[in-house]
Amino acid sequence: MPADANELIRRPGHELAAGLRAGAFSSVELAEAHLAAAERDNHGLHAWLTIEGARARAAATAADSRLAQARHEGPAALAALPPLLGLPVALKDLVSVEGGQCTAGSRILEGYTAPYDAHITERLRAAGAVILGKTNMDEFAMGSSTEHSAYGPTSNPWDLERVPGGSSGGSAAAVAAFHAPFGIGTDTGGSIRQPAAMCGIVGMKPTYGRVSRYGIVAFASSLDQIGPFARDSRDAAALLHAVAGRDERDSTSAPVPVPDALLALATSDDAAAGALRGKRLGLPREYFVAGMEPGVEARVREAVAALEAAGATVDEVSLPHTEYGLATYYIVAPAEASANLARYDGIRYGRGRRDGDTLANELATRGEGFGAEVKRRIMLGTYALSAGYYDAYYLKAQKVRTLIKADFDQLWAQGFDALVAPTSPTVAFRFGARLADPVSMYLSDACTLPVNMAGLPGVSIPCGLSDGLPVGLQLIGAPWSETGLLELARGYEAITAGAPWRGLDPAQLTLAGDPTQPTPAERAAALAGAA
Numbered sequence: 001m002p003a004d005a006n007e008l009i010r011r012p013g014h015e016l017a018a019g020l021r022a023g024a025f026s027s028v029e030l031a032e033a034h035l036a037a038a039e040r041d042n043h044g045l046h047a048w049l050t051i052e053g054a055r056a057r058a059a060a061t062a063a064d065s066r067l068a069q070a071r072h073e074g075p076a077a078l079a080a081l082p083p084l085l086g087l088p089v090a091l092k093d094l095v096s097v098e099g100g101q102c103t104a105g106s107r108i109l110e111g112y113t114a115p116y117d118a119h120i121t122e123r124l125r126a127a128g129a130v131i132l133g134k135t136n137m138d139e140f141a142m143g144s145s146t147e148h149s150a151y152g153p154t155s156n157p158w159d160l161e162r163v164p165g166g167s168s169g170g171s172a173a174a175v176a177a178f179h180a181p182f183g184i185g186t187d188t189g190g191s192i193r194q195p196a197a198m199c200g201i202v203g204m205k206p207t208y209g210r211v212s213r214y215g216i217v218a219f220a221s222s223l224d225q226i227g228p229f230a231r232d233s234r235d236a237a238a239l240l241h242a243v244a245g246r247d248e249r250d251s252t253s254a255p256v257p258v259p260d261a262l263l264a265l266a267t268s269d270d271a272a273a274g275a276l277r278g279k280r281l282g283l284p285r286e287y288f289v290a291g292m293e294p295g296v297e298a299r300v301r302e303a304v305a306a307l308e309a310a311g312a313t314v315d316e317v318s319l320p321h322t323e324y325g326l327a328t329y330y331i332v333a334p335a336e337a338s339a340n341l342a343r344y345d346g347i348r349y350g351r352g353r354r355d356g357d358t359l360a361n362e363l364a365t366r367g368e369g370f371g372a373e374v375k376r377r378i379m380l381g382t383y384a385l386s387a388g389y390y391d392a393y394y395l396k397a398q399k400v401r402t403l404i405k406a407d408f409d410q411l412w413a414q415g416f417d418a419l420v421a422p423t424s425p426t427v428a429f430r431f432g433a434r435l436a437d438p439v440s441m442y443l444s445d446a447c448t449l450p451v452n453m454a455g456l457p458g459v460s461i462p463c464g465l466s467d468g469l470p471v472g473l474q475l476i477g478a479p480w481s482e483t484g485l486l487e488l489a490r491g492y493e494a495i496t497a498g499a500p501w502r503g504l505d506p507a508q509l510t511l512a513g514d515p516t517q518p519t520p521a522e523r524a525a526a527l528a529g530a531a
């Protein structure tokens, strides 16, 4: 290998792309370096439910042929290659990959094999990306810590006794731990942005309709969006560009063009910082919620001051219906989930009991196959949709949802380019800290849920550490403003490029690969025993 593998995997995707084109290393070498790190650390992190070396090597070999051909043809052919060609990507285990597992973190889908590729899988293949495997997640994406995975928890590489956030905690931990420069998550109420914040990486929830949900295991269909994880904004933009766009198989995917400007975020720090001048940002006062950790608030306010110093104007604004975000989300999301999860009857997907009559089999399959949190949501949702309660709960929640959206609309009408807020009120918490009290877990997403309710894009970017743990800054924009949000993110990266916390490795990453150390499940059990 021409470069040291440990140095190579720390480089951002856009640098790796340039190295591949220049022939400095091959895609197979890149895949090997990342696979080795993933396999080594999975003992201590459990970020991956499956690592698929053979498939990854085959994709990398194909990418190397495309690269060799283009090098032979000359600079124009090299420039025309897709940005993700030959680069490793981690997929949350709810994305269908033909012939591969797709558990959605649930026992009920154990042994199920996806019969086709998701839309985004097709897109990633066409782009020549190298899928390394599938990552851990809360069961059916219900949760904020990845502790609701039926396959055991994932550790945060910054502190192995803490959660990586969730529900896309496996992808976030894998990208933070340099197992892949790119990861895919889904965000129904915060599940990309919150784990990105807790793992110290970039995570974006695109506008509802930006990315086709075809082939993704559904949680709440009017809220779910697929989006990118990366270690910087340019990589997040490139991954979003690769997967976004209209697809007839998802009628909610929008016929809105995907801006090529996503691929042209400023390369120089000076240009990126300069673009902050004159930007109009709003600071929603309701997002500085009670219970927010002082260290989180301090980092977010410092980031706001840095943006102002770079020439942005920041005004305090109000989103008065924010306080209803949580209550309405926990009507709408479980209602939709109760309908979506009705299909897991033991006949069509995954495991099923066959030893009784049809009803007994279905009840036994669902009783054994679903975890406690999923059952709680199905009960909440079925109740909220039942005759006599539909108007009081579901319909009411949908009306309040319109008010939440109207709060944002009124700020876009006033000309704000984006809103700046914390992503999560706290840094990563210890295993078990919120398991006994579901509402305390639900509160993890108070600052992200309204964005899903309104269908808006939002991105979380790292803005420093509090007590040695990452803090996320959230940027929220008007529908279809992903490019603008990522330009702001890029600008913030530029003005903080010299910050001492940038470029730090996650503090406990080296312990993750030590086979004498406990696994995440053992750490969680020890903490539960001590409590």
Ligand code: GLN
Pocket (backbone or CB within 6 Å): 141, 142, 143, 144, 166, 167, 186, 187, 188, 189, 190, 191, 192, 219, 333, 442, 445
């Ligand atoms: N934590 C929230 C929930 O449990 C959001 C999850 C998500 O975005 N998938 O529903």
